[in-house]
Amino acid sequence: MKKNTSGPRFRALLRLANITTSGFAEFLNTAPQNVHNWYTRGVPAHCLEEVATRLSVNREWLKTGEGQKDARHLRVADESGNVFDAQAIRGVYTVVEPTDVDLPFYKEVPTATDPNKTHVVEDREESIRLPRSHLDSLEINHCDAICARMVGNSMAEKIEEGSTIAIDRGLTQIVDGQIYAVEHDGMLRIKYLHRIPGNALRMRSHNSGEYPDEILRREQIEEQNFRVLGWVFWWSTLNKRRPEVPFL
Template sequence: MKKNKTCGPRFRMLLVEVKITTTRFAEFLGISDPQTVHNWYSRGVPDYRMEDVARRLSVNSEWLKTGEGPKDARELRLIDDSGNAFDAQSLRGTYRVIEPVDIELPFYKETAITPGSDKTHVIKDPSESIRLPRSNLDSLEINHVDAICARMVGNSMAERIEDGSIVAIDRGLTQIVDGEIYAIEHDGMLRIKYLSRVPGNAIRMRSHNSAEYPEEIFRVAQIEEENIRVLGWVFWWSTLNKRRPPVPFL
């Protein structure tokens, strides 16, 4: 049972960092005698345990073993009993299914080009993302890298897509299929509309809430002048019921 004695101080440092005792870590690894883990402070982590310990502490196993290379390990995987893969953040309490059942979609939103400017554009927000079942995308033959999400703003698509709903968009499908819902960037504004083709390469935009929002037709010259581009087909949306029903007789 080969051990690397030089890793003991690094192992001790990591347990202090995540605020866990050797007793608790032994339980976590399924080791009945906590003294075994405590001995790793001086004797080092056994080679056959190195990968498992490194994954559970979210560090690079080579760094734990030798002190060389990057400390942090990104995109690490742990496999549970059902075959799902999790990131190696178990001790930090941030289990996150990353494959094969979920896909993480980047979040896009309308943002001012410069602070205080009234001119906007649609860009990725690195602070947000949405997870959807991989099977949903696969069933629609959506390339995972083409899927993004955004937020519905306003009531133009009510009562089908409510204000504040998250929508998922397939950037791989920008060709207009009449009557389908698309995300559009219109001179920097993010819009969610039904689209249809009109003779002469024009497009018709229609809102679900047609009583308040009449349809719009844009000719080729207008499409170019107003910087209208189809971001992709909207294939999923969430809708939150904004009113919690009162419980009678209380």
């Protein structure tokens, strides 16, 4: 029996159709967590046929990646027994507009070839949900939004260590003084960025007492594989200490 590797293909189909996890879950009348689990575990065998039909792809292709993708000759029956061509109703969904958006999670991990080097990749087992109103109010394309975690205390007291941050990959042009997520020689770093004449760049930490400014010349930007991932537009910070209530 061929292994069920449908998870990545299923997730890619939803993204291509701009359907959120919660939206598709509501369409199937199941819990969003179930759909989220399918990204890594694969669509369960008893749901493969229905999911493939809803997304107008062949069941075998969804399950294994083999064979023809599009269900050009797939025929389905409704509750009354009437038969329809699935391709004719492709893309017709009745989904209640979700109030949240699932953001893929990115993190810094060792490379496969050298454990002493790192790079920034998506963690397919984790995502963060944000109200879609947050993204809409800032005119952020939902497909451009990703999240990560603040490592270290270089941005304290602004963004505490361990905070979850949200990043707009649609805004990589540097606006002086804004906070950006960057991949710097494989490291995930969160910094204020400033342009400097000569195509140079200043990286500034909020905790400037412990982390002095860093200046990257144009040639250093190229040599050190410096890449702006996007603008940081949201972060979560947990208060370090619960306040004591007096007179108790």
